[in-house]
Structures are given as structure tokens and as C-alpha cells.
Amino acid sequence: MYGTKKIAEEKSDFLAGEKMYCHLYCGSLPEKNYSITIDWIDPFGAVQGQTVDQYAPSSPNGIYQKLFKVNLPKNGHVNRMLTGRKYSDDLYGSWKYYVYLNGKRVAEGAFTVH
Numbered sequence: 838m839y840g841t842k843k844i845a846e847e848k849s850d851f852l853a854g855e856k857m858y859c860h861l862y863c864g865s866l867p868e869k870n871y872s873i874t875i876d877w878i879d880p881f882g883a884v885q886g887q888t889v890d891q892y893a894p895s896s897p898n899g900i901y902q903k904l905f906k907v908n909l910p911k912n913g914h915v916n917r918m919l920t921g922r923k924y925s926d927d928l929y930g931s932w933k934y935y936v937y938l939n940g941k942r943v944a945e946g947a948f949t950v951h
Contacts (some may be wrong), residue, residue, distance in 0.1 A: 838948045840903060844929035850946045853928055857948070859888075861936065865898045869905030874937040875905065885909075909950065 839858045840848050859875065875888040886908075890900045893895050909928055929950050936944040 838907075838946065839904075842897050844904070849951050851948060853909070853950055857909075859904050859905045859907055859946075861901070861905065861944075863901040863938065865945075866892075866901060869895055871901065872937075873901070873903075874934045874940075876890055876937070877907070878933040878935070879927060880932060881927065891919065900949050901919065 838848055838851075839846070839860060840851065840856060842858060844860050861873065861875075863871075863873075871892040871894075873890045873892060876884050877886040879885045879889070890903065891942055892899075894901070931947055931949050933945065933947045935942055
């Protein structure tokens with residue numbers, strides 16, 4: 838996880854509202870179609886979102902590299918008006934993410950929102 842689009846220094850702690858990016862790199866992929874899925878798991882163990890992408894290498898040993906912007910769930914407009922809070926309490930804590938390539942888990946990670 839990163840706090841900017843520049844893939845320089847990894848982070849695992851973020852403030853609510855801070856920009857977050859997930860960099861995904863897969864090297865030496867044989868020529869065939871791939872489905873990439875990332876499950877975003879909230880601090881309570883529920884899947885809060887899913888990122889899906891497709892990839893078909895144009896040459897043998899293709900490389901897949903992509904930077905995904907992570908958008909955390911916000912309170913709805915009415916809830917924000919009533920509470921004055923952009924995010925609910927459920928947002929804060931330790932999150933996990935699982936990366937799947939054609940349905941097989943190939944990576945996982947964690948980050949914390951303060």
C-alpha cells in the first residue's frame with residue numbers, strides 16, 4: 838500500500854480520508870487470459886468491496902502491473918448532515934486485502950485506518 842501514486846515508500850497506517858493506493862505486480866505470466874480480483878475486508882471481517890480487472894499478455898512471460906486507488910466507504914449524505922462525520926466508526930481499525938489470480942489467492946496484505 839502507498840500514500841501516493843509514486844511507488845516509493847510502502848505504508849500500512851493511514852488516516853481516514855488520506856489517499857491510498859495498492860500496487861499490484863505479476864511477472865512472467867504465460868499467454869492466456871487472467872482475471873485479477875482484490876477483496877477488501879473491513880475490521881469486522883466483512884467484504885466491503887471488490888476490485889476486478891482483466892489481463893491478457895500480448896507476449897510470452899508478460900508482466901501485469903497496475904496501481905489501484907483505494908476508496909473507503911463514506912457515510913451517506915443524510916448521515917453526514919446529521920452526524921457531521923464523513924466516515925462511520927466501522928471504517929477505523931485493521932483492514933485486510935486478498936489478491937486472486939484466476940480465482941487462486943496469490944497475495945494478501947493489511948493496513949490500518951486511524
